Amino acid sequence: MITEALYQEYLTLLLEGNRRECARIVQQLLDRDIEIKTLYADLFQKSLYEVGRLWEFNRISVAKEHLVTAITEGLLNLVYPRLFDRAVSDSGNDRKVVISCAANEFHQVGGKMVADIFELNGWDSQFLGANTPVDQMLAHIHDEKPDLVGLSVSVYFNMPALKAGLAAIRGNFLHLDIFVGGQAFNWGGTEITRQYSGTAYVPSLDRLTSLIAA
Amino acid sequence: MMWETREQAAYGYVTRQSQDLFFVLSGDGRILEANESARTLTRCRENDTVFSDLVVDFAGTFNLTNLVQARGGPQLLNIKTAAGLPQSYDFYFAQVQNLILAFGRLDAREMVHMQKQLLSLNQELNNLTRRLHKQNSELARLNREKNQFLGMAAHDLRKPIGLILTYCEFLQDEAARDLGTEHQAFLSTIHNRSLFMKHLVDDFLDVSAIEARRFDLDMQPADMPTVLSRSLEINRLQAQKKGVMLQVDIDPCPGPAIIDAEKIEQAVTNLVSNAIDYSREGDTVRIRLCCRQDHLVFSVEDKGPGMSRQEMEKLFTPFGRTRTKKTAGEKSTGLGLLITHKIITAHNGTLHVDSEPDRGTFITVKLPVIKQI
Numbered sequence: 043m044i045t046e047a048l049y050q051e052y053l054t055l056l057l058e059g060n061r062r063e064c065a066r067i068v069q070q071l072l073d074r075d076i077e078i079k080t081l082y083a084d085l086f087q088k089s090l091y092e093v094g095r096l097w098e099f100n101r102i103s104v105a106k107e108h109l110v111t112a113i114t115e116g117l118l119n120l121v122y123p124r125l126f127d128r129a130v131s132d133s134g135n136d137r138k139v140v141i142s143c144a145a146n147e148f149h150q151v152g153g154k155m156v157a158d159i160f161e162l163n164g165w166d167s168q169f170l171g172a173n174t175p176v177d178q179m180l181a182h183i184h185d186e187k188p189d190l191v192g193l194s195v196s197v198y199f200n201m202p203a204l205k206a207g208l209a210a211i212r213g214n215f216l217h218l219d220i221f222v223g224g225q226a227f228n229w230g231g232t233e234i235t236r237q238y239s240g241t242a243y244v245p246s247l248d249r250l251t252s253l254i255a256a
Numbered sequence: 257m258m259w260e261t262r263e264q265a266a267y268g269y270v271t272r273q274s275q276d277l278f279f280v281l282s283g284d285g286r287i288l289e290a291n292e293s294a295r296t297l298t299r300c301r302e303n304d305t306v307f308s309d310l311v312v313d314f315a316g317t318f319n320l321t322n323l324v325q326a327r328g329g330p331q332l333l334n335i336k337t338a339a340g341l342p343q344s345y346d347f348y349f350a351q352v353q354n355l356i357l358a359f360g361r362l363d364a365r366e367m368v369h370m371q372k373q374l375l376s377l378n379q380e381l382n383n384l385t386r387r388l389h390k391q392n393s394e395l396a397r398l399n400r401e402k403n404q405f406l407g408m409a410a411h412d413l414r415k416p417i418g419l420i421l422t423y424c425e426f427l428q429d430e431a432a433r434d435l436g437t438e439h440q441a442f443l444s445t446i447h448n449r450s451l452f453m454k455h456l457v458d459d460f461l462d463v464s465a466i467e468a469r470r471f472d473l474d475m476q477p478a479d480m481p482t483v484l485s486r487s488l489e490i491n492r493l494q495a496q497k498k499g500v501m502l503q504v505d506i507d508p509c510p511g512p513a514i515i516d517a518e519k520i521e522q523a524v525t526n527l528v529s530n531a532i533d534y535s536r537e538g539d540t541v542r543i544r545l546c547c548r549q550d551h552l553v554f555s556v557e558d559k560g561p562g563m564s565r566q567e568m569e570k571l572f573t574p575f576g577r578t579r580t581k582k583t584a585g586e587k588s589t590g591l592g593l594l595i596t597h598k599i600i601t602a603h604n605g606t607l608h609v610d611s612e613p614d615r616g617t618f619i620t621v622k623l624p625v626i627k628q629i
Binding site: 119129169 | 380383390393
């Protein structure tokens with residue numbers, strides 16, 4: 043359980059760029075055996091969305107936003123030993139998902155957290171990373187033959203790149219299920235799913251968890 | 257903010273708000289005035305610091321006069337910052353009467369490019385770390401499965417090997433008279449090979465338990481000299497066959513220690529057996545037990561071929577056999593020292609190896625004494 047006071051302390055340290063103290067808080071939560079999804083949704087995602095909002099309203103600089111993102115991404119590494127140990131011991135559904143960021147999208151933490159939630163639910167998740175060129179993504183999908191593809195977009199002006207990615211996947215893999223998500227959708231764009239069959243918008247990690255479980 | 261003139265407004269911006277560096281220097285390069293940004297970044301002191309002291313000048317070629325007189329574009333200078341990391345600035349110099357004005361500007365395009373590259377590198381590194389963790393977990397799972405299989409296989413093999421040994425011993429005891437020399441030799445070979453297989457299976461079971469972290473000790477009060485003497489019974493036969501002398505020196509101990517006697521016997525037998533294996537006929541293996549107030553020291557010394565430092569490093573790894581050959585080509589599972597080390601550390605003891613090529617090996621085991629309450 044992450045209290046509001048702890049969240050505010052973490053957010054302040056994060057905005058100060060205090061990597062060590064942020065790591066201390068995350069490690070303490072892990073030592074208390076916090077549920078990984080709670081850690082992701084209530085600490086990492088919540089703080090990153092707030093930092094993204096501060097940037098969008100010109101309250102913090104691009105450099106600070108990048109620093110915060112880099113710190114958060116480093117903190118994910120603290121979670122991985124536990125996450126993958128659990129994922130391996132719970133594995134068995136043999137389902138595969140490929141998660142990618144839209145071309146030109148340099149924010150990858152959200153997509154990576156989504157990939158991790160799939161791992162926790164027994165999926166083999168393959169994360170392609172930030173700014174993945176469309177042809178590389180298509181080649182990977184062709185080689186790996188996943189059951190599902192997820193595309194993440196964090197910055198609204200990258201929506202055209204997301205659309206191009208969706209069109210390319212649908213054009214090459216007619217029956218492959220796709221889902222999209224990311225902070226960019228806070229500014230709109232959810233209607234995009236109606237333009238491409240078999241495409242769903244997933245607004246949160248909680249919704250993602252219920253969809254995986256369904 | 258209100259200013260009297262445009263010049264004052266511009267000068268106010270440069271001295272207080274601008275992120276560029278601005279210095280007013282005397283003709284000999286002393287800083288007479290620095291804007292807010294320059295003072296914060298470099299911690300320079302007006303009327304005290306010399307401009308050249310702020311410049312990183314590996315080649316020793318910095319010359320202010322030349323820079324002021326130079327025509328053309330900006331001069332790239334590396335400025336020492338209070339944060340400890342030098343920062344590159346494009347500098348413009350202007351001579352105004354007997355003063356020198358210095359303007360330093362960051363190259364924004366270069367900064368953006370560097371920021372993007374650093375971000376990408378950091379992301380790639382983090383993605384690789386994620387893949388590494390995922391693969392590590394998969395390897396750990398495969399290792400657990402391997403240990404389970406090893407344990408099961410070893411456990412299932414133990415019984416038939418025990419039967420072969422028993423029936424072989426029956427035949428040797430009861431039917432040897434009816435067999436020719438050649439057939440007796442066959443039986444002897446079957447017996448020796450089965451015994452080796454039994455040791456191998458026992459070692460596999462121990463390693464399987466160690467790797468699965470199920471290496472439990474049965475700690476009971478025991479008299480260490482008695483435990484040592486019992487262990488050496490097996491080694492005496494081995495030494496006798498090979499013509500190696502055992503010199504045993506045992507201090508009496510004041511009272512029993514709390515140990516797992518069976519496992520300590522196994523460790524002692526392993527260490528002495530190794531020393532015999534690496535000794536030549538006629539050599540002496542020295543075994544000593546000293547009982548101290550709070551610990552026991554057990555040592556084994558041989559005059560065998562010894563080991564290099566690199567060989568010693570892999571001594572306690574599974575199948576970490578050294579290149580050094582046993583003197584009579586004796587076979588071993590390659591697991592004995594790993595198990596011995598585990599037994600000693602499970603007793604909170606230490607095992608120290610001192611060896612040099614051609615100088616023999618000296619192994620010291622130190623066990624803390626837990627006395628009976």
